Amino acid sequence: xKVITSIELFxxxxxxxxxxxxxxxxxxxxxAFNIGGELIPLxxxxxxxxxxxxxxxxxxxxxxxxxxxxxxxxxxxxYPFENLVNLAGGMDDWKKNFPH
Numbered sequence: 001x002k003v004i005t006s007i008e009l010f011x012x013x014x015x016x017x018x019x020x021x022x023x024x025x026x027x028x029x030x031x032a033f034n035i036g037g038e039l040i041p042l043x044x045x046x047x048x049x050x051x052x053x054x055x056x057x058x059x060x061x062x063x064x065x066x067x068x069x070x071x072x073x074x075x076x077x078x079y080p081f082e083n084l085v086n087l088a089g090g091m092d093d094w095k096k097n098f099p100h
Contacts, residue, residue: 001069001072001073001076001084001086002084002085002086003085003086003087003088004059004085004086004087004088005087005088005089005093006087006088006089006093006094006096006097006098007097009035009059009087009094010094010097010098012059013035013036017057018056019056019057019058019059020038020052020053020056020057020058020059021035021036021037021038021058021059021061022037022038022040022052022058022059022060022061022068022071023035023037023038023039023040023061023062024040024041024042024045024060024061024062024067024068024071025039025041025042025061025062025063025067025091026041027039027041029063033091033095034091035061035091035094037059037061038051040052042062042067042070042071045071045074045075046074046075046078049075049079052075052081052084053083054081054083055083056083057083057085058081058083058084058085059085059086059087060072060084060085060086060087061086061087061090061091061094062087062090062091063090063091063092064089064090064091064092065086065087065088065089065090065093066090068086068087068090069086072084072085072086
């Protein structure tokens with residue numbers, strides 16, 4: 001599974017790279033803090049497959065990186081995705097590197 005660090009992701013976002021961000025946390029977590037990703041909770045990920053771009057890198061994130069890892073596994077088991085990337089350490093790591 002491909003992974004990206006929060007610093008690498010920050011650099012991609014800063015340069016307006018053509019990526020999709022997917023937040024697999026729950027609505028309350030997303031509302032409390034997010035980095036602009038589209039909310040698709042883990043439990044809905046396979047039902048909302050049409051919202052996931054196949055033509056550019058798609059970075060999945062959650063709080064620690066576990067749910068996003070599971071989301072990618074579920075998608076790759078059912079569909080031929082090659083462009084899914086997990087944010088290592090999730091939002092916890094992001095907040096550690098970019099406190100606000």
